[in-house]
Amino acid sequence: EAGVVQSPRYKIIEKKQPVAFWCNPISGHNTLYWYLQNLGQGPELLIRYENEEAVDDSQLPKDRFSAERLKGVDSTLKIQPAELGDSAVYLCASSPRLGDNEQFFGPGTRLTVL
Amino acid sequence: DAKTTQPNSMESNEEEPVHLPCNHSTISGTDYIHWYRQLPSQGPEYVIHGLTSNVNNRMASLAIAEDRKSSTLILHRATLRDAAVYYCILRDPYGGATNKLIFGTGTLLAVQP
Numbered sequence: 701e702a703g704v705v706q707s708p709r710y711k712i713i714e715k716k717q718p719v720a721f722w723c724n725p726i727s728g729h730n731t732l733y734w735y736l737q738n739l740g741q742g743p744e745l746l747i748r749y750e751n752e753e754a755v756d757d758s759q760l761p762k763d764r765f766s767a768e769r770l771k772g773v774d775s776t777l778k779i780q781p782a783e784l785g786d787s788a789v790y791l792c793a794s795s796p797r798l799g800d801n802e803q804f805f806g807p808g809t810r811l812t813v814l
Numbered sequence: 815d816a817k818t819t820q821p822n823s824m825e826s827n828e829e830e831p832v833h834l835p836c837n838h839s840t841i842s843g844t845d846y847i848h849w850y851r852q853l854p855s856q857g858p859e860y861v862i863h864g865l866t867s868n869v870n871n872r873m874a875s876l877a878i879a880e881d882r883k884s885s886t887l888i889l890h891r892a893t894l895r896d897a898a899v900y901y902c903i904l905r906d907p908y909g910g911a912t913n914k915l916i917f918g919t920g921t922l923l924a925v926q927p
Contacts, residue, residue: 704857742901742917743858756914791857799907801848803915805857 702726704806706792712812718780721809725773725794732769733803734760734777735791743791749775750798779811787813818902823922826892834887834921836902841882845904848915849876849887853898858917861887861900897925 705724713719725732730751735743746765747757751772760767764783769775779786789808819837826832838847849861862869862876864885869876875888889896901920 740919742899742919743915744917745914748914793857801846801863801907802860803858805859807855808857 704792704794704804706790706806706809708809709807710810710812712814713782715784715813716781718778719782719811720779721777721790721792721811723775723777723792723806725775725792726804729794729796729804730772731795731798731800732775733793733795734767734775735793735805737789737791737808739788746777748798755798782811782813784813787811818904818918820900820902820918820921822919823924825924825926826889826896828894828925828927829891832889832892832896832923832925834889834900834902834923835884836886837884838902838904839883841904842906844906844908846907847876847878847882847885848903848905849874850901850903850915850917851896851898852901852920853895858901863905892923892925894925894927897923899923 707722733748734746736746737743747760747767749769752769767777789810791808793803793805795803846863846865848863850858851861852858862874864876877886899920899922901917903915
């Protein structure tokens with residue numbers, strides 16, 4: 701069974717440029733999460749989706765971050781414009797449904813903003 | 815949200831048991847104890863979870879104190895592939911933030927050959 705797929709794995713951009721990350725969850729998983737992980741810290745939840753509906757986006761900085769999950773499958777996280785402090789690993793996770801005990805994480809996208 | 819306290823780092827020798835402690839003195843009656851681990855350059859991976867009774871699975875065992883204020887993740891025979899950051903997380907499935915995992919900084923486990 702394929703795991704959570706994320707692309708790209710690495711991205712280097714100049715500050716003020718836009719960037720987008722893509723996530724394909726495990727087939728059949730209704731719930732999708734985006735996390736941010738700074739160096740030496742644990743992941744922090746940015747947003748979670750139940751199918752195509754964002755059920756918790758309270759931690760998403762909405763002035764520059766946006767996310768979508770069209771058709772309730774793949775998801776895209778965008779930053780526009782990127783700032784130096786956005787350099788981090790962006791992780792996507794999925795679970796069959798909200799409330800499940802186990803979340804399955806992708807390998808993440810490492811973003812470097814110069 | 816109830817918080818957990820873990821040592822920043824631990825060392826173990828290969829093929830020996832490892833006991834990773836976690837303190838959670840403010841745990842509520844409906845909080846489950848979850849453990850995830852994160853290998854280098856990978857996303858976190860679910861290890862085990864429990865509520866009151868000790869739990870075993872193919873990866874590890876979870877020993878929960880009778881008062882539930884602490885727990886221990888047990889790796890029965892550490893291998894080099896067990897070197898990772900181990901996160902102890904409390905989650906209340908009946909709370910408003912359903913299925914929300916709040917990660918701390920975890921314990922970095924080093925395994926020596």
